[in-house]
Amino acid sequence: MSLCRVHSLPYRPDPASYFALVRHAPGAVLLDAGRPQAERGRYDLLSAWPLATYAAEAHDSGKRFFQRLRAGLDQLGRAEAPDGCELPFTGGLIGYLSYDFGRRLERLPEQAADDLQLPDARFGLYAWALVSDHQRQTSQLLFHPALADSERERLIQLFEAGHPAPCPPFSLRQAFRADQSQDDYCHAIQRIQAYIQAGDCYQVNFAQRFQAPCQGDAWSAYQALRAACPTPFAGFQALEGGDAILSLSPERFLQVSQGRVETRPIKGTRPRGASSADDQANADELVGSAKDRAENLMIVDLLRNDLGRSCKTGSVRVPELFALESYPNVHHLVSAVTGELAEDHDALDLIAGSFPGGSITGAPKIRAMQIIDELEPTRRALYCGSLLYLDVRGELDSSIAIRSLLIKDGTVSCWGGGGIVADSDWQAEYQESITKVKVLLQTLEAL
Structure with a gap:
């Protein structure tokens, strides 16, 4: 057994x-629990200098791309943590799937403009990581x-004695602007509700995009956003040319730990109140809605249906329903669905059967995604x-990339949305889509 x-x-x-210390290294990536402010996340995980990089190619189906990822994990080889050492990751893949990767898993239309040109998926294969365990209060390399001894010694020296270079500032050249007018947004909601009345669907998650021209270091932007809105499923992923993914997500997508599966969907939002009384009233209203x-x-x-595709028959449960979780800008209603991974399925099978997450599509999922592609003028890229x-043991953790930004080609993009149902009020939904990301937009506008 390799250790x-x-x-x-x-x-x-x-x-x-x-x-x-590794911010400017190739493949630099951070999965961030948001501590010490955020309370729910246990681990931070960071790495750089991947052994290999995998990006979804034009000809790749979802199945073919996942086979390439499996081959990379097999080539690296299974390795265990030393006895008495709890590690969420022992080497493996870190990266992202864009919302549009869903087109590689299901037959979907391609009406929305792909103006950001972000690869549908990008992963690095990493043979080392720095893990901070906030439960045990340890930080470990x-x-x-498979990592060479010389590289191991170099990394120890870097993290014990290295000095980070000063981080240049980040700023916007102009304030954020929404891609859609209020009239366009209203019309889209009316179209969704017409589809609901016709029996096409029950709920559609509809989003709008905000953009601004920007300059400077994306890492400075991330640190400002993290201070303003710490969340347990945050992350920063460096892309080519100084571009980056910045995520302040509060939502877990899928976790697999020793064969146990969990997903924690968010559906239901209220703003934080200006006073403690208002805040409690908003929370009570959400819980009782x-x-x-x-x-x-x-x-x-x-x-439950998505997990049932890859979990043992009869193992899917709902241990938590309608729990309240509160963040600096909003209250959320959160539930938990769990299961046991079937012996003939792995974590990539689980993702293939569940992606993208149902909380950010609607129901039924495929019809909702078709309507999203029809009514949102541009592809979502990273968003959702x-x-x-x-890792090489099959351990998985993942977020839903909401409250997330993409810095690419001198423009920062951010998305806000919500679930539309038959009795939704378009003005309230419009305001909610702004409320969810207002703290992010205002933080960057203030830099």
């Missing part, structure tokens, strides 16, 4: 100072057995995709 090597470092609840509970339950049922790791 990883582990080297202890001083524990740091904020990964920024460690990540700054882990090294897969029959409409929000019905929408949440609709998505829970969809996800997933940032994830998948």
Whole structure:
């Protein structure tokens, strides 16, 4: 049995100072639990200098791309954590799937403009990582057995004695602007409700995009956003040419740990109140809302079906329903669906049967995605995709890439949306789509 090597470092609840040492390295990536402010995340995970990189090619089906990922994991080889050492990752894949990767898994239209030209998927294969465990308050370098001794020593030296270079500032050249007018948004909601009345669907998640020209270092932008809105499924992924993915997601997509599967869909939102009394009133209203509970339950049922494709028969459960989770800008209604992965399925099978997450499509999923492609003028790119790791043991954790931004070619893009049902009020939905991302937009506009 191959074992990883582990080297202890001083524990740091904020990964920024460690990540700054590799910020400009090829394939630099951080999955961030948002500590010490965010309470629910346990691990930070960062790495760089991947052994190989996998991007979805034009000819790749979802099945073919996932086979390439499996081959990479097999080539790296299974490795275990040392006895007594809890590690979420022992070497493997870290990267993203865009929302549009769903076209490689299901037959979907291609009406929306692909103006951002982001690859549908991009992963690095990593033989080392720095993991901070906020439950045990440890920070450790882990090294897969395939990593050369010289590289291991170089990394130990870097993280023990390295000094990060100063980080240039980030700023917007203009304020954010929405892609759609209020009239266009209203018309789209009316079209969705017509589809619902016709029996095409029950719910459609509809989003609008905000963009602004920008300059400077994306890492500076991420640090400002993290300070303003810490979340347990955040992340930063460097792309080519100084571009980057910045995610402040509060939502888990899929986790696999020792064969146990969990997804935690969010459906139901209220803004934080200006006073403690207003804030509590908003939270109470959300928890007691029959409409929000019905929408949440609709998505829970969809996800039970998705998990059932890859889990043992009879193992899918709903241990948590309509729980309240609160963040700096919003309250959310969250549920949990769990299962046991079937012996003839792996984590990539689970993703293939569940992607993209039902909480950000609608129900039924495929018809909702067809309507999204018809009514949203541009492709979602990163938005509502997933940032994830998948290690050589089959351990997986992933987010839904909401509250997320893409910095590409001198423009920063951010999306906000929500679930539309038969009795949705378009003005309230329009305001909710702004409320969800307002703290992100205002934070960058203030830099």
